[in-house]
Amino acid sequence: MGDNLTRKILAGHRTGGQMVPGEEIALRIDQTLLQDATGTLAWLQFDKLNVPRVQNRVSVTYVDHNMLQADHLNADDHLFLQSMAARYGAIFSRPGNGISHFAHLERFDRPGEMLLGSDSHTCTAGAMGMLAIGTGGMEVGAVMAGHPFFVQMPRVVKVWLTGQLPPWVAAKDVILELLRRLTVSGGLNRVMEYTGPGAQTLSVYERATICNMTQELGATAGLFASDEATRRFLKAQGRESDWRLLGPDVDASYDEAVEIDLSALEPLIAKPHSPDQVVPVREVAGTPVRQVAFGSSVNSGYVDLMRVAYILRGRHVAENVSATLSPGSRQILINLEKAGAMLDLAMAGVRGLEVACGPCIGMGFAPPFRGNSVRTFNRNFPGRSGTPNDQVYLCSPEVAAATALHGTITDPRDLGMDPPHIEEPARYILYTEGFIDPPEDASRVEVYMGPNIQPVPLPPPLGDPIAGEVLLILGDNISTDDILPAGAKILPLRSNIPAISQFTFAYRDPTFPARAAEKGGGLIVGGENYGQGSSREHAAIAVMYLGVRAVVARSFARIHHTNLVNWGVLPVTFDRPEDSSRVRLGDQLSMSGIRQAVQQGQPIALVNQTQGWEILVRHDLTPRQAEILLAGGLLPYLRLRAKTA
Numbered sequence: 001m002g003d004n005l006t007r008k009i010l011a012g013h014r015t016g017g018q019m020v021p022g023e024e025i026a027l028r029i030d031q032t033l034l035q036d037a038t039g040t041l042a043w044l045q046f047d048k049l050n051v052p053r054v055q056n057r058v059s060v061t062y063v064d065h066n067m068l069q070a071d072h073l074n075a076d077d078h079l080f081l082q083s084m085a086a087r088y089g090a091i092f093s094r095p096g097n098g099i100s101h102f103a104h105l106e107r108f109d110r111p112g113e114m115l116l117g118s119d120s121h122t123c124t125a126g127a128m129g130m131l132a133i134g135t136g137g138m139e140v141g142a143v144m145a146g147h148p149f150f151v152q153m154p155r156v157v158k159v160w161l162t163g164q165l166p167p168w169v170a171a172k173d174v175i176l177e178l179l180r181r182l183t184v185s186g187g188l189n190r191v192m193e194y195t196g197p198g199a200q201t202l203s204v205y206e207r208a209t210i211c212n213m214t215q216e217l218g219a220t221a222g223l224f225a226s227d228e229a230t231r232r233f234l235k236a237q238g239r240e241s242d243w244r245l246l247g248p249d250v251d252a253s254y255d256e257a258v259e260i261d262l263s264a265l266e267p268l269i270a271k272p273h274s275p276d277q278v279v280p281v282r283e284v285a286g287t288p289v290r291q292v293a294f295g296s297s298v299n300s301g302y303v304d305l306m307r308v309a310y311i312l313r314g315r316h317v318a319e320n321v322s323a324t325l326s327p328g329s330r331q332i333l334i335n336l337e338k339a340g341a342m343l344d345l346a347m348a349g350v351r352g353l354e355v356a357c358g359p360c361i362g363m364g365f366a367p368p369f370r371g372n373s374v375r376t377f378n379r380n381f382p383g384r385s386g387t388p389n390d391q392v393y394l395c396s397p398e399v400a401a402a403t404a405l406h407g408t409i410t411d412p413r414d415l416g417m418d419p420p421h422i423e424e425p426a427r428y429i430l431y432t433e434g435f436i437d438p439p440e441d442a443s444r445v446e447v448y449m450g451p452n453i454q455p456v457p458l459p460p461p462l463g464d465p466i467a468g469e470v471l472l473i474l475g476d477n478i479s480t481d482d483i484l485p486a487g488a489k490i491l492p493l494r495s496n497i498p499a500i501s502q503f504t505f506a507y508r509d510p511t512f513p514a515r516a517a518e519k520g521g522g523l524i525v526g527g528e529n530y531g532q533g534s535s536r537e538h539a540a541i542a543v544m545y546l547g548v549r550a551v552v553a554r555s556f557a558r559i560h561h562t563n564l565v566n567w568g569v570l571p572v573t574f575d576r577p578e579d580s581s582r583v584r585l586g587d588q589l590s591m592s593g594i595r596q597a598v599q600q601g602q603p604i605a606l607v608n609q610t611q612g613w614e615i616l617v618r619h620d621l622t623p624r625q626a627e628i629l630l631a632g633g634l635l636p637y638l639r640l641r642a643k644t645a
Contacts, residue, residue, distance in 0.1 A: 002249025006156045006191045006223055009131040013114050015148050021155045021255060022189070024622040026148035030113040031058040032140050034090075035100050037065035037361070037486070038118040038536060040077050040495035042137030043084040044456050045635055046144055050642070052088075053442070055146035058108050059090040060435070062100040066491045067356040068363055073492035076450025080495070082436070087445040089438045090144075096355050097434025099297060101125070102328030105208060107432065110242045111226035116143050120215050120535040120559060121297055121378065127207035128233075129226030129246045131191075134215065136537035136563040138634050147638065150624060152558075154191045154220045158254035161198030163263030167419035168412045171206035172299060172376070172396035175213040176268040177260060180278035184477055185529040187219025189558060190256070194224050195248060198262045203424065204233035205301035212298040213378045216275040218532060218557055236428050267411055269374075270394040273382045274477065281399055281411045290371035292323040292404040294350070294397060296360040299376035300328035302335055303422045304397045309341035310420035311401035311412070312348035318407030324351045324365050326358045331431040338429055350404075362386035362487030374403045381481040381533060383507040386488065453495040459544050459568025461632045465592035466549045466570065468522035471515055472505060473585050478526055479533035480560060482508055484542050486534075494538060501542040513546055521547020525583050528553075531560025540567045550591065552606065552617055554580055565625050566634035570594065575603060575616035587611060598626045 003011070010019060010027065017025035032054070034042050039061055061081050066074040078095055085092040093103055100117065101124035109115070111129035115122060118137040125132035133151065143149050159178070165171070178192075192214050194207070202210075207224045214222030224230075225247030234243045267281040294300070294308050305327060317323045325345055327333040333355055336342050346352070359365035360377045366386030367373040373385060373392045380392035393409065398420075402410040412419075439445065474482075484490075485506050493500035505512040516522060524543065530553035531539065540563035543551070550570040554577045564571045572591075574580050583589070587610040597604045601623075603616045621629065631637035 001253040002251040004156050004158070004193055004248040004252040004254055005225055005246060006131065006193050009112060009114065017153070019153050021153050023153050024150055024624060025153050026150050027114060029056055029116045029143045029149050031108060031115040032056045032144050033100050033104055033115065033117040033119070033122065034061045034137065034140060035065055035119050036063045036077060036081055037491055037494055038137040039081055040453060041456060041537065042118050042141045043081065045138050046088065046141035048635060049141065049145040049638060051145040054089045054144045056144060059144055060093055060104065060108065061085045061090050062093040062103065063095040064099045065357050065361050065363065066494070067095055067354050068488050072450065073452050076452060077495055079448040080450060080453055083445060083447045086438050087442050087447055089442065091438065092436040094434045094436065096330060098329030098331070098355060099300065099357055101208070101212060101297065102300060102332065106237050106329060106331055107435065111230060111244050111246050116140055116149050118535055120533065121212050123215050123221045124208050124212040126211035126214070126222040127204050127224055129224060129230055131221055131223060133221050134535045135559055136535055136566060138537060138566050139562065142634065142638060151220065152189050154189050155255035157190050157192050158257040159192050159194045160196040160257060160259045161194060161262055162196055162259065163198050163261045164201045165262045165265065168398055169265045169267060170396035170398055171202060171209040173265050173268045174260060174262065175210045176270060176278045177265055178258070179216060179270065179276040180268070182217055183276045184216055184274060184532055185218045187214065187217030190219050192217065192219050192222045193248070193254070194222065199224060200227060200229070203229055203303065205303050208301065209298055213275065216378060218529065220558065236425055238430050267396065267399050267413065269399060269409065270380060272380055272391045272393065275379060275394060281395065281409065284409050285411050287372060287409040289321060289374050289403055289408060291365070291367050291373035292317070292321055292400050293359050293365060293373065293375040293377065294324065294400055295326035295328065296377050297357050298378045299397050300326060300332065302332050303424060305332070305336055306339065306341050306422045307420040308397045308401045309344040310422065311398065311415070312350065312405065313344040315348055315405055317349045317404040320407045321404050322351070323349065323404045324353050324359065326353045327355050330355050330434055331428065334429050334431050335425065359385065361491065363491065364488060367392065374400050374409060376400050379533065381479040383485055384481045388507050454498065457497050457541070457545050458636060459633045462568060462570065462595060462598070462629050463549055464594040465590055466594060467590035468549065469519050470525055470583055470585055470587045470589060471519065471522040472509060472512060472524050473583060474508065474524070474526045476527035477529045477532055480531055480536050480539040481533055483531065483539040484536065497541055497545050500538060501545045504542045504546060516546040516548065521549060523589055524548055524551045525580060526551060526553035527580065528555050530556050532557040535559050537563040537567065540564045540569060544569050565621065565629050568629065568633040570619065570629065572604060572617040572619050575618055579615045582613070583608065595630060598629055
């Protein structure tokens with residue numbers, strides 16, 4: 001049997017470990033990216049590793065999240081990021097230059113390479129035949145310093161696409177269909193490899209939509225072959241020389257398989273409050289809407305936004321609707337301007353926002369109180385928009401445009417017009433001036449350090465025993481937005497852990513920080529897929545800073561599990577999932593013999609001192625992760641290894 005594309009790329013980058021699903025492998029990484037919401041801490045951590053220059057072939061720092069400059073905080077962070085990039089040899093993408101996924105796709109993504117980013121949607125680059133993985137900032141910092149990236153060897157799922165998308169059905173509907181079938185945890189420790197005759201009908205931007213939201217399955221990555229469509233895209237970007245033909249062998253084997261007939265799909269929409277709450281648009285048609293948002297982190301490429309302009313041309317958004325546009329990059333914006341699309345959108349009443357993540361991350365355009373908001377984004381977790389009781393729907397640009405016109409959720413097939421047929425330019429107007437290359441001699445670069453940028457708090461050594469009160473009991477699919485929200489008030493504090501920690505579980509239980517301080521820390525109990533969503537390691541650092549030493553859950557999302565280990569918090573799972581229902585808020589729990597159990601891979605006895613019973617919990621740690629936890633986290637572990645090398 002031949003190899004699939006995922007295994008080919010992994011084999012070409014593997015520096016250690018066995019490529020057996022579930023085993024930890026070490027990988028050489030070609031490219032890294034940071035963004036400003038996670039990048040300040042990542043650069044502070046990198047600085048502690050005493051490496052004079054970034055070691056990857058390409059490393060880019062983007063400013064695309066914290067764009068609102070209501071005071072000096074974000075502006076200070078931007079200057080810090082720019083000066084750190086210059087000091088250590090990274091490219092700096094200026095504010096307004098582009099959202100990392102889109103700008104990197106245009107300028108740097110390359111078939112067959114591996115990309116690691118401190119943004120969970122780094123997997124967008126899979127559209128280029130590139131294996132791209134999102135993770136916490138500390139891990140990206142370690143890779144920038146020349147260390148390999150460690151990850152559990154994923155199972156590879158063949159997503160066999162047949163047919164062709166019907167009129168008014170979009171790439172967004174493909175990934176929504178997968179989410180409907182598999183749920184937000186269906187891709188855990190898997191790479192979704194999209195192949196088949198249907199895959200060849202999709203453009204790179206359409207593939208980017210699918211790969212971007214593959215993260216919402218909880219997957220490690222999404223991946224398409226590099227083919228003629230890839231070559232055309234790279235040629236239009238002025239870098240055809242980066243193209244290479246790459247794909248799975250004809251007789252490639254896979255661990256699992258899913259089949260989707262593109263021609264059988266219809267317009268879909270994800271209802272509040274999860275990307276997998278997917279139904280046909282026709283089932284919720286007529287629902288009143290207050291907001292429609294186009295673009296941002298997904299569906300903000302040239303073709304998608306040209307389709308929106310086509311639908312709205314000569315028309316106007318409904319009087320009950322406020323509509324906004326967030327292009328994916330300045331280059332996309334420039335090409336939309338050239339094509340006349342921005343005039344069409346302005347005449348239709350669409351408000352132009354910055355080239356930034358914007359409303360997707362809660363930075364402006366928050367929905368009104370209990371007002372329905374229809375967005376072409378990738379996440380609709382509760383409160384992520386900035387409104388605690390938000391009602392956010394996720395859909396394709398076509399559905400969003402039809403909804404904006406009617407003022408209610410509308411199936412675009414009911415518009416009574418010909419569907420848009422948009423051709424990509426044979427050559428885009430290129431904009432590269434927003435990228436600043438580092439100087440060859442960085443010795444004179446002075447790093448700018450604003451007063452809000454605080455030292456990274458290091459975790460204490462792993463305690464033994466661990467004992468404390470159950471501070472919070474949570475259900476399934478708790479996201480990192482639930483643990484530490486984003487938004488215009490909170491994001492500017494990303495470089496100040498003492499300050500941002502006061503917003504931990506703000507939407508779930510605003511009393512949590514005060515209670516954690518009063519009790520001297522404690523434990524958290526969660527359900528399935530705890531920590532899904534973004535890569536923000538702040539969700540692990542903040543609970544560590546507040547004294548949480550262990551999280552007991554039914555299961556963990558990949559990135560958050562790693563972040564907890566990297567920041568010295570013990571993640572354990574119930575040996576019997578039904579035992580989670582026996583724990584009560586305020587119970588006193590204790591675990592002893594932890595260090596030995598972690599070293600030897602043994603289960604741990606968890607004692608409920610309040611109720612008087614004992615159960616087993618298990619840790620799913622690799623031997624390397626066990627060493628990290630025993631050392632007190634990844635940064636102390638790496639510094640200790642450097643001393644003994």
